Amino acid sequence: MKIEEETLIFLNFIVLGIVIAILFDFFRAIRKVKKYELRDIYLQDITFFLIVGIVTATMLIYNLEYSLRLYLFLSLFLGIVIYISTISRYVLKVFIIFIKTIKASFSFIILPLSIIKEVNIRIYKFLSNIVKICCNKIYYMIFYYYNNLKLKKTKKKFKTEGSK
Numbered sequence: 067m068k069i070e071e072e073t074l075i076f077l078n079f080i081v082l083g084i085v086i087a088i089l090f091d092f093f094r095a096i097r098k099v100k101k102y103e104l105r106d107i108y109l110q111d112i113t114f115f116l117i118v119g120i121v122t123a124t125m126l127i128y129n130l131e132y133s134l135r136l137y138l139f140l141s142l143f144l145g146i147v148i149y150i151s152t153i154s155r156y157v158l159k160v161f162i163i164f165i166k167t168i169k170a171s172f173s174f175i176i177l178p179l180s181i182i183k184e185v186n187i188r189i190y191k192f193l194s195n196i197v198k199i200c201c202n203k204i205y206y207m208i209f210y211y212y213n214n215l216k217l218k219k220t221k222k223k224f225k226t227e228g229s230k
Contacts, residue, residue, distance in 0.1 A: 076141045083145020095161035
């Protein structure tokens with residue numbers, strides 16, 4: 067490869083390092099907005115590393131046709147360090163504001179839906195109580211008549227056996 071191509075690849079991997087650090091800040095912002103359980107944090111970490119691995123492998127395959135070089139990993143590290151030392155805290159604040167805005171707009175949209183859901187639940191409970199009351203009366207009526215019929219049949223059997 068020519069030196070120009072190597073320099074271009076070096077710069078591409080610095081940019082990739084910056085993109086990876088921005089993605090890391092996005093995951094940090096998500097965790098700062100809402101507290102998650104440990105299992106959810108594990109899933110987020112696995113997702114982050116899968117995305118980073120796939121993107122890095124794609125860049126390696128696309129740029130170098132399966133050949134690894136040490137300066138590529140150094141350029142990734144350099145991109146991450148440049149980003150974190152310069153604009154990371156500002157981008158993190160922007161991400162936090164963005165996520166809070168999205169969350170607030172979702173709650174604005176979901177609030178009427180939750181009210182409708184609550185009304186439907188109360189209507190369902192009311193109707194189910196009415197049905198239970200009606201069905202219990204019907205059940206007890208059937209049970210009463212069934213037991214009366216059963217008693218009458220057993221009385222007839224005893225009378226017919228005793229009269230013989």
